[in-house]
Amino acid sequence: MALSGVHITFGYSDSGGTALPYYATSSQTMAAATTSTVVAPSGPSPGLDRGTTYLPLLSISASAAIFYAVGSSPDATSGARRYMDPTFGREDIFVNPGDKFAWVAA
Numbered sequence: 001m002a003l004s005g006v007h008i009t010f011g012y013s014d015s016g017g018t019a020l021p022y023y024a025t026s027s028q029t030m031a032a033a034t035t036s037t038v039v040a041p042s043g044p045s046p047g048l049d050r051g052t053t054y055l056p057l058l059s060i061s062a063s064a065a066i067f068y069a070v071g072s073s074p075d076a077t078s079g080a081r082r083y084m085d086p087t088f089g090r091e092d093i094f095v096n097p098g099d100k101f102a103w104v105a106a
Contacts, residue, residue, distance in 0.1 A: 033103055
């Protein structure tokens with residue numbers, strides 16, 4: 001079945017500190033514009049190799065262009081927001097522990 005709406009996954013970055021997904025901790029598919037009920041992991045996770053720290057990361061997939069916001073009380077309608085065009089593929093961004101995600105159609 002094709003994605004309808006927005007799918008997000010919170011987790012940790014890879015061991016190199018780049019914005020590449022490494023370990024998923026929670027995910028949610030939102031068919032309508034809303035704020036997520038899942039949140040970013042509680043903090044940096046100690047790496048298993050060479051003492052690396054994995055940072056909280058958010059991966060976003062959308063079926064149409066959206067505006068989104070990330071934070072403790074994100075407001076994608078009138079707050080600071082970003083634009084995502086799904087024709088460029090999934091978007092991965094670093095986030096802070098406990099952050100939520102909100103979106104509206106562009």
